[in-house]
């Protein structure tokens with residue numbers, strides 16, 4: 139497990155290192171203070187804060203992976219593009235992963251960075267895939283979102299800026315956090331395939 143984590147971090151560090159400004163961006167992020175004023179999002183409430191799109195402007199000048207709008211449209215389906223690049227929100231209970239209980243890892247749809255492990259996924263009752271923590275905290279950026287008269291914490295991929303969802307402080311132990319994520323922003327990889335993925339990208343394999 140420790141070896142796998144080390145490999146994972148080395149992959150991510152390589153990706154993040156592609157942008158000189160990125161480390162500065164990460165060090166200035168304060169998720170805990172941002173999350174403290176997040177609106178409460180009761181499980182099962184489809185009109186809750188989770189269900190609204192986000193109006194946060196993500197500073198793409200600090201993202202390691204950059205694509206033109208045409209490239210994003212070519213890479214993503216229209217629904218993925220709407221959610222991940224235009225900060226949209228998919229409907230609850232009618233998305234790919236809300237009820238997925240398979241063992242594996244969820245990658246960013248925009249840049250193939252591993253973001254969430256199924257071992258931290260839980261049934262929140264909201265109809266969206268929910269996790270109590272990211273696979274690696276530095277992979278997931280957060281921004282204060284004051285749209286729709288609420289104060290929420292928007293969540294996005296730190297490598298490519300793709301919108302993921304929102305973060306709330308009503309999650310289960312051990313973190314107490316709930317990452318309410320759109321399936322359209324994720325790509326699931328089964329555990330066995332993920333194990334091969336990490337080995338293939340380890341420094342020794344190159």
Ligand SMILES: [Zn+2]
Nearest residue numbers: 246249295298
């Ligand atoms: Zn990404």
